Structure formats: structure tokens, C-alpha cells
Amino acid sequence: MDRYNFKIVEDKWQKIWDKNRSYSVKIDKHKKKFYCLEMFPYPSGKIHMGHVRNYTIGDVLARYKTLQNYNVLHPMGWDSFGMPAENAARQNKLDPKTWTEKNISVMKTQLKKLGLSIDWDKEISTCSADYYKHQQEFFLELYDKELVYRKESYVNWDPVDKTVLANEQVIDGKGWRSGAIVERKKLNQWFFKITKFSKELLESLDGLEEWPNKVKVMQKNWIGRSYGCEIKFQIESNKKIDEIKCYTTRPDTLFGMSFLALSVDHPVSKFYENDKEFIKFKKECSKTGTTEESIAAADKLGFKTDLLAINPLDESIKVPVYFANFVLMDYGLGAVFGCPAHDQRDLDFAKKYNLKVTPVVRPDKDKAFLVNDKAYTESGYLFNSKFLDNLKVPDESIDKTISYLEENNIGQKKTNYRLKDWGISRQRYWGCPIPIAYDEKNNPVKIPKEMLPVKLPKIDQLNSTGNPLDEMLEWKNIKIDGKQCTRETDTLDTFVDSSWYFLRFCSPQNENYGFDTDEVKYWMPVDQYIGGVEHAILHLLYSRFFMQALSYKNNKFDIKEPFSGLFTQGMVCHETYKDQNNNWVSPDEIITIQGKKFLKENEEPIKVGASESMSKSKKNTIDPEKIIKDYGADSVRLFILSDSPPEKDVQWSDEGIKSSYKFIQKLWVLNQKFIEEISKNHARNHNSDLEKITNKFIKEITHNIENFSYNKIVANLHEIYSSLNKIILNKIEKEKLIENYKKILIAISPVIPHFSNECMELVNIKEKISWPKVEESFLIEDNIKYIIQFNGKTRKIIETKKNISEDTLIKKIKEDNKLNEFLKNKNIQKKIFIPNKLINIITT
RNA sequence: GCCCUCGUGGUGAAAUUGGUAGACACAAAGGACUUAAAAUCCUUGCCGCUUGCGGAGUGCCAGUUCGAGUCUGGCCGAGGGCACCA
Numbered sequence: 001m002d003r004y005n006f007k008i009v010e011d012k013w014q015k016i017w018d019k020n021r022s023y024s025v026k027i028d029k030h031k032k033k034f035y036c037l038e039m040f041p042y043p044s045g046k047i048h049m050g051h052v053r054n055y056t057i058g059d060v061l062a063r064y065k066t067l068q069n070y071n072v073l074h075p076m077g078w079d080s081f082g083m084p085a086e087n088a089a090r091q092n093k094l095d096p097k098t099w100t101e102k103n104i105s106v107m108k109t110q111l112k113k114l115g116l117s118i119d120w121d122k123e124i125s126t127c128s129a130d131y132y133k134h135q136q137e138f139f140l141e142l143y144d145k146e147l148v149y150r151k152e153s154y155v156n157w158d159p160v161d162k163t164v165l166a167n168e169q170v171i172d173g174k175g176w177r178s179g180a181i182v183e184r185k186k187l188n189q190w191f192f193k194i195t196k197f198s199k200e201l202l203e204s205l206d207g208l209e210e211w212p213n214k215v216k217v218m219q220k221n222w223i224g225r226s227y228g229c230e231i232k233f234q235i236e237s238n239k240k241i242d243e244i245k246c247y248t249t250r251p252d253t254l255f256g257m258s259f260l261a262l263s264v265d266h267p268v269s270k271f272y273e274n275d276k277e278f279i280k281f282k283k284e285c286s287k288t289g290t291t292e293e294s295i296a297a298a299d300k301l302g303f304k305t306d307l308l309a310i311n312p313l314d315e316s317i318k319v320p321v322y323f324a325n326f327v328l329m330d331y332g333l334g335a336v337f338g339c340p341a342h343d344q345r346d347l348d349f350a351k352k353y354n355l356k357v358t359p360v361v362r363p364d365k366d367k368a369f370l371v372n373d374k375a376y377t378e379s380g381y382l383f384n385s386k387f388l389d390n391l392k393v394p395d396e397s398i399d400k401t402i403s404y405l406e407e408n409n410i411g412q413k414k415t416n417y418r419l420k421d422w423g424i425s426r427q428r429y430w431g432c433p434i435p436i437a438y439d440e441k442n443n444p445v446k447i448p449k450e451m452l453p454v455k456l457p458k459i460d461q462l463n464s465t466g467n468p469l470d471e472m473l474e475w476k477n478i479k480i481d482g483k484q485c486t487r488e489t490d491t492l493d494t495f496v497d498s499s500w501y502f503l504r505f506c507s508p509q510n511e512n513y514g515f516d517t518d519e520v521k522y523w524m525p526v527d528q529y530i531g532g533v534e535h536a537i538l539h540l541l542y543s544r545f546f547m548q549a550l551s552y553k554n555n556k557f558d559i560k561e562p563f564s565g566l567f568t569q570g571m572v573c574h575e576t577y578k579d580q581n582n583n584w585v586s587p588d589e590i591i592t593i594q595g596k597k598f599l600k601e602n603e604e605p606i607k608v609g610a611s612e613s614m615s616k617s618k619k620n621t622i623d624p625e626k627i628i629k630d631y632g633a634d635s636v637r638l639f640i641l642s643d644s645p646p647e648k649d650v651q652w653s654d655e656g657i658k659s660s661y662k663f664i665q666k667l668w669v670l671n672q673k674f675i676e677e678i679s680k681n682h683a684r685n686h687n688s689d690l691e692k693i694t695n696k697f698i699k700e701i702t703h704n705i706e707n708f709s710y711n712k713i714v715a716n717l718h719e720i721y722s723s724l725n726k727i728i729l730n731k732i733e734k735e736k737l738i739e740n741y742k743k744i745l746i747a748i749s750p751v752i753p754h755f756s757n758e759c760m761e762l763v764n765i766k767e768k769i770s771w772p773k774v775e776e777s778f779l780i781e782d783n784i785k786y787i788i789q790f791n792g793k794t795r796k797i798i799e800t801k802k803n804i805s806e807d808t809l810i811k812k813i814k815e816d817n818k819l820n821e822f823l824k825n826k827n828i829q830k831k832i833f834i835p836n837k838l839i840n841i842i843t844t
Numbered sequence: 845g846c847c848c849u850c851g852u853g854g855u856g857a858a859a860u861u862g863g864u865a866g867a868c869a870c871a872a873a874g875g876a877c878u879u880a881a882a883a884u885c886c887u888u889g890c891c892g893c894u895u896g897c898g899g900a901g902u903g904c905c906a907g908u909u910c911g912a913g914u915c916u917g918g919c920c921g922a923g924g925g926c927a928c929c930a
Contacts, residue, residue, distance in 0.1 A: 213848080214848065217849095217925085218925055224929065332930065537925090642856090642868085643870080645857080648857095653856090711856090711857070711858085711868085715867065715868035719868070
């Protein structure tokens with residue numbers, strides 16, 4: 001028998017699919033559509049195992065849906081703007097474009113070797129002007145709808161690299177690349193008004209039934225809605241301040257107020273901008289502003305003003321006003337009233353500055369209650385609160401207090417969101433230029449539509465620091481309507497690129513606009529989106545915002561949610577290895593002798609560490625290209641799906657991939673047995689279990705694909721192999737054998753497409769294939785396995801005819817030598833009889 | 845601190861509505877074939893007594909039930925998210 005030569009077979013089928021453009025699709029209104037999308041890759045150089053897993057999961061689904069006669073859109077593109085290209089360009093002294101394009105071509109070849117059913121005619125790349133031209137139009141569209149604005153805001157500034165850093169690029173207060181201490185710098189930045197849609201983005205999460213709950217919860221928390229109240233405080237002062245407004249979720253604790261705290265950036269701070277002590281205090285506050293943990297752990301600091309705030313519920317109570325380091329300007333109103341008894345931060349602050357602690361909520365109505373070191377935040381009843389006394393906290397107390405405040409024009413009910421507007425300016429070269437210029441008075445001017453795209457100027461070599469666009473005077477200076485202007489040199493955050501690419505895939509060549517309305521109407525929304533959970537908030541929230549923004553004031557576009565189904569896959573992990581000096585060692589440098597691992601070089605023993613997600617720094621990566629070369633794409637696909645459910649992490653192992661490879665070889669042997677068997681001319685049997693086995697398999701595999709239980713599909717493959725292998729030489733009727741074998745080959749084709757296509761060709765399946773239907777009639781069992789329990793313990797499983805009566809079953813039990821023993825000298829107290837399943841006999 | 849998820853053999857995991865716990869694999873051990881090795885095939889979760897059978901068993905402790913991996917409450921542990929959000 002021949003061995004299965006995956007090299008020849010896989011290459012052959014990939015060429016056929018390419019040549020026939022087998023996966024190119026067009027709108028077909030007679031067919032149901034299915035849009036299957038995996039998060040597109042950043043072209044960093046080579047594909048990694050994470051990509052392999054992501055795209056295999058998507059490909060199984062796309063192939064399955066195609067076999068179910070859906071019109072399947074399964075495209076691929078490149079998220080090709082971004083920092084790694086700039087960094088690589090700086091290091092290697094070349095143009096980011098050259099580097100990016102080279103990577104794309106390498107990775108495209110690699111992806112093709114995985115045998116993915118991708119419509120390559122729809123390939124897009126976000127760094128191409130054909131793509132970002134439309135993004136610039138969208139920017140201007142949102143600008144016209146007042147969903148884009150410019151304001152001064154603080155950024156993380158790396159003074160050495162002269163660039164803005166994202167929060168996650170600041171490690172312990174230092175730039176990740178330069179190591180310089182990051183400064184807080186105020187810059188003019190462009191923002192998308194994502195907060196305008198806070199309510200919609202939050203509330204429509206409930207309609208996303210095919211999203212993982214985890215992701216919805218994360219987005220909910222991120223948007224962070226709270227219900228509360230704005231309260232006006234009259235101020236006693238010699239300055240021109242008459243009132244300060246605070247936001248609170250606990251207006252019912254107002255009688256417990258003992259101070260008012262303001263953010264150092266609060267408008268009132270302008271009265272203190274010449275106060276030396278205040279300037280010193282403000283500086284002190286900004287020092288503790290780097291990592292989030294340090295903020296949380298930081299001491300409460302305050303600066304006492306000469307102002308007094310009047311309690312609006314009792315004008316005789318006057319409390320001091322402080323600036324405090326724990327009050328944030330960009331949440332609520334940048335001012336809070338302090339109620340130490342019922343808020344831990346306020347209590348810490350009050351202790352430090354010797355302020356009054358007046359409890360106003362107590363757990364029991366009539367018992368005395370004191371607060372010592374721990375603020376009381378539980379439910380209870382109001383006291384020390386005059387006319388509010390005895391209200392139930394929080395059920396009555398909050399609403400009643402708000403009503404009172406509203407009636408007396410002191411406060412107003414208010415819903416607040418934690419979500420902040422999306423800052424989209426990046427002081428970077430390799431990104432989409434913002435289509436704006438500034439006139440002589442520095443007012444922003446839109447670049448007219450006919451002057452789009454604003455192309456990124458070519459660059460031979462990036463300097464080591466800063467944004468080269470700043471220095472390109474020829475490019476920067478531009479005349480708009482005869483007026484001399486200067487271009488915006490910031491580029492857009494690359495998350496903007498990925499916020500609408502799924503629309504572009506519907507009509508990637510459309511020139512007039514980012515997408516063709518008919519195409520988008522047909523294909524959108526994405527039925528199944530698949531990617532890593534690390535994008536749970538940013539990318540997925542931004543994309544949802546983009547749909548809100550496009551449909552806002554636009555009657556031609558009404559897609560509010562881009563992804564109706566979402567699946568977040570786990571990571572690919574591998575054991576980690578260290579040598580005797582605790583240096584990371586890569587799996588290729590190791591040999592295994594009798595289950596123990598040694599360094600190839602000098603046979604020094606290796607310390608085996610925990611399995612962790614593959615990363616270059618831990619040297620535990622496995623190169624998919626090499627694995628495909630050694631074992632073939634089908635083996636890799638099979639292994640990456642086996643063992644762990646796709647939403648969990650999977651352990652890569654050498655043994656595992658080898659066993660997948662062997663399994664495909666076994667299937668090949670089986671295929672040869674089949675060919676030989678049908679060529680024989682011997683007498684054949686009428687009866688066989690083949691239909692039962694096949695239909696059970698089809699039923700299970702269908703159920704498992706529908707539920708993303710891909711690890712179970714692999715188990716199904718092993719099971720069908722084993723059952724088929726047992727009966728294939730049983731002289732089954734030829735037609736029956738062929739028909740069932742064909743169904744099996746089709747059902748395994750989404751997972752191992754090259755192999756099954758080759759087999760189908762060899763066994764002469766030529767007609768158009770589609771997903772086999774389960775014929776339930778074959779699954780009806782005549783015999784039933786009865787579980788026989790005594791006192792809840794299973795003692796035996798006996799096979800009987802279907803639908804026998806309880807009495808008949810009892811009779812059978814009494815006839816059974818073993819079971820009879822359990823009835824000897826016992827009284828039957830009770831019987832639980834579940835027809836065709838189980839009997840539980842309770843004896844005493 | 846708050847929120848979410850998860851605890852099943854040596855390992856990754858199955859168990860669709862509460863009804864045979866450990867499917868399917870990996871590893872290890874033993875066996876078969878072989879002059880030998882590789883490859884292949886078979887057996888093996890634990891504790892007891894020779895096949896067979898019995899007992900315990902799904903992080904821990906209770907509860908509901910004829911019956912709990914699955915449902916309820918409490919505790920312990922791991923992972924993830926948010927974090928001075930008023």
C-alpha cells in the first residue's frame with residue numbers, strides 16, 4: 001500500500017482551489033448568506049500558531065456552511081498600519097511600506113498553505129491608499145455630523161523618542177522602548193465622540209445573544225453606567241464663586257457630609273493658580289499619576305482652601321473645601337462631597353485631616369451605631385438625618401432624597417457613564433493621515449473631498465525619533481481654496497482602520513465610497529466573528545461605535561451592530577524550558593531521551609517549566625511553517641482543534657502533532673481498504689450497522705460544529721474511523737457502502753479538506769457535494785439498555801426490547817442471577833421507573 | 845476592594861433535559877508480534893480480595909432528591925477583567 005503523501009496532495013488541491021477561484025463569491029439573492037470572519041492579522045513577518053488556530057476554527061465553519069449551501073463570504077486582509085513597521089524600519093533603515101509588503105506576501109503564502117477557503121479576490125490592506133482614502137472620507141463625514149472634535153488633553157509623552165505612548169506602552173512610568181520617564185503632556189488631539197452613544201452601546205449589548213457573556217460583561221463595566229444625582233452647593237467665600245456642583249450616587253448620605261473635595265483641574269483651581277502652596281500640591285499630585293495600582297495605593301492628599309460649602313439640606317452646616325488627589329476631573333463633575341462614614345476614601349481622608357465622621361446609615365433601626373476604621377456601605381436605615389430619618393437604605397432613601405432635592409431646586413437626577421471619548425491622534429508616520437489642515441489662525445480646515453486621499457508621503461528612511469511628517473515642509477504646506485494652510489501631521493489610531501474593514505470586505509473594489517450599499521445590505525452583519533479575547537473591549541467597542549456613527553443622521557445605513565455572533569478563542573501554549581543557568585531554551589535545542597529532556601549541544605539536563613502562551617521572549621514558540629512542512633496542513637488543522645475546546649487554551653505538543661499525522665495515515669489505509677473492497681466481486685450481505693453508525697456520526701458531528709465543540713469533532717473522527725475499520729471488510733452491499741462512505745468523507749472535509757478531497761476523487765465522487773442529512777429512521781433502536789439501580793446504585797445494565805412494561809422488567813431482574821441477589825431477604829419499598837432508561841429499586 | 849469565569853485520572857479533556865463518571869486523545873507501565881529495535885496492536889484511573897465482584901471517588905462542608913460532576917447555600921483555591929468612577 002502507498003503511504004499518504006501529503007506534500008503532493010496538499011499542493012495539488014491548493015493549486016486547484018486557486019485556479020478555479022473556488023471560494024470567490026458574489027451576491028446571490030436566492031441563497032442564504034453567511035459572513036464568516038476572523039480578525040485580520042497584523043503583518044508582523046510570519047504567521048504564528050495563534051493565527052493557525054484562529055483561521056482553522058473559522059475555516060471549519062466556513063466550509064461547513066458552504067456545504068450547507070449557504071453563500072459564504074470568508075475574506076482575508078491585512079491590518080497593515082502600525083508601530084512595529086516603524087520600529088523595524090528604524091532598525092533596518094528602510095521604508096515601512098517595503099517591510100510591510102514583504103511581510104504580507106510571506107504571510108499570504110503561509111496562509112495558503114493551510115488550505116483555507118478564503119476569497120482572495122476580496123483581499124484588502126489598510127495601508128493602501130485605496131483603503132484609507134475612504135477612511136478619510138468617513139472622518140470628514142463624522143466631522144460634519146459633529147462626532148469628531150479637537151481638544152487639549154493629557155497624553156503619555158516619551159521625551160526621548162518624542163512620541164506619544166499608549167497606556168499599555170508605559171511600564172512602571174517609563175517608556176517601553178527608550179526607558180525614559182514618561183511625562184504627562186497636554187496636546188491638542190482629535191477625538192471621536194463615542195460617549196454620545198454610551199446608552200445605545202450599553203443597552204444593545206443585551207440583544208447580542210450570540211456573544212460570550214464574558215465579553216458583554218467587560219463592555220458593560222467599561223461603559224460603566226451609574227445612576228445618581230447632581231447637587232448644587234452654595235459656597236461662602238470672598239472669591240467670585242457662588243456654587244459648586246457635585247455628582248453622587250449616594251445623595252442619601254448628605255447629612256453625613258464633612259467636606260467637599262475638588263480635582264486639582266477643577267475650574268475653581270484658577271483662583272489658586274498663583275498660590276505657591278497650591279502649585280506645589282498640584283505637582284505632588286501629578287507625580288503619583290503613572291500606574292493604576294500605585295494610584296489606588298497612594299495616600300490621600302488634600303489642599304485646604306479658604307472656601308466653605310453649605311449643606312443644602314441644612315444651611316447651618318458649613319464644611320471646608322479641599323482640593324484632593326483622589327478626585328478625577330474626567331469623571332462626573334470633578335467634585336465630590338465627602339461622607340467619611342460611608343465611603344472608605346472619604347474616611348481615610350477625614351482621618352488624615354481630622355474631619356468629622358458622622359454616620360447616617362445604620363444596619364438596625366434602633367441600635368446605636370459608630371464607624372471606626374471601616375466605612376459602612378451596606379444597607380440599613382437613615383439616622384442623624386432629620387426629616388430623612390428611618391428611610392430604608394438604599395431602596396427608599398436614594399429616590400426620596402433625589403425627589404426632595406429636585407423639588408427644592410438643589411439637585412437633579414443624573415445618569416453618568418465611565419466611558420470616555422476616543423482619542424484618535426497619534427504622533428506617528430505609519431498610519432492613516434488625518435484629512436485636516438490648519439489656516440493661518442490655526443483653525444481646522446477640511447481637506448476637500450476631491451483632494452483625497454491625503455497620501456502618506458514616501459520616505460526612504462525613518463530617523464530614530466519623532467514624527468517625520470513634522471519635518472516634511474513640502475508635504476505639510478498646502479493651499480485650500482487659495483488659502484495657505486498647514487496639514488495635520490498626526491495620523492489616526494490604527495484601531496480606526498479595523499473599525500470598518502468588515503464593511504470594506506463586502507465590496508473591496510468600490511471606488512466612490514467605503515462600501516456599496518447593496519452589497520453591505522446583503523452581507524452584513526458578520527454572522528460569525530472569531531478572534532482573541534484581548535480585543536473584548538477596544539476593537540469590538542470601537543467597531544460597534546463606528547456603526548452607530550455611520551448610521552447617525554443617515555437613512556441609507558441602518559446597521560447598528562457589526563457582529564451578530566462572536567467567538568473568542570483561547571491561546572496556544574507550550575511547555576517552557578530553561579538550562580542550568582536559567583536561560584530560556586527553545587524546543588528545537590532540546591532532545592528527549594527516555595522521557596527526559598536534554599540540551600542537544602552538550603546533553604546538559606533541562607528544567608521543564610509550566611506551559612505558557614507561546615512568546616518569543618520565553619522561546620517557547622513553534623513555527624507553523626516548519627510543522628506544515630513536516631506533517632502537512634491537515635495534520636496541523638486536526639491537531640490544533642483536538643484536545644481542548646476552542647474557547648480555552650490549547651497545549652501544543654510534539655507527541656500530539658505526531659499522533660494527528662499518524663491518524664491521517666490510518667485514514668488513508670482505510671481509504672485503500674475501501675477501494676479494494678468495492679472492487680471485489682464477492683457475495684454481499686444485506687444487513688449491516690453501517691447506516692446506523694454513519695447517521696449517528698453525522699448527527700454528532702453536526703451538533704458539535706454548530707456548538708463550536710471542535711475538540712469533540714476530532715473525537716468523532718476517531719470514533720468513525722474505528723467503527724468503519726471494524727466493518728469495512730464485512731462484505732456490505734456495494735451501493736450502501738459507497739453511499740455511506742461518501743457521507744463520511746464529506747463530513748470530515750471541513751477539518752481535513754485536502755485529504756478528503758483527494759479521497760473523494762479517488763472513489764469517484766464527481767457530483768456537487770453538500771452536507772449529509774441525518775436519516776433519523778436509522779437511529780431508531782429496537783433494543784434499549786436499561787440501567788438497573790438498587791438504592792440509587794447502578795448494579796447492571798441489561799439490554800431489552802423497547803417499551804417493555806415495568807412488570808416485565810422486574811420479572812427480568814428476578815430471573816437474573818446477579819440482580820436477584822439484591823432482592824433476597826429485602827422488601828421493595830419504592831420503585832422509580834423511567835421507561836426505556838432506568839429503574840431504581842429502593843429496598844429495606 | 846468590586847465584577848466575571850472555572851475547579852473531574854499522571855496530562856488535555858468528555859458526560860445534550862439531574863439518570864452507566866472519565867468518551868476521544870497524550871504520557872507512563874505491562875503484554876503480543878520481532879533475532880532485536882522501530883512501527884503496529886492489546887491491557888491498565890484508585891483501594892480491597894486470584895478471573896469476577898465489592899468499596900471509595902468529580903476542590904472542601906452542608907442541603908434538595910429515589911438518584912447530584914450537573915441544582916441550592918457556605919468555604920477554600922486558580923485564572924481573567926476593572927480599579928481613588930464618588
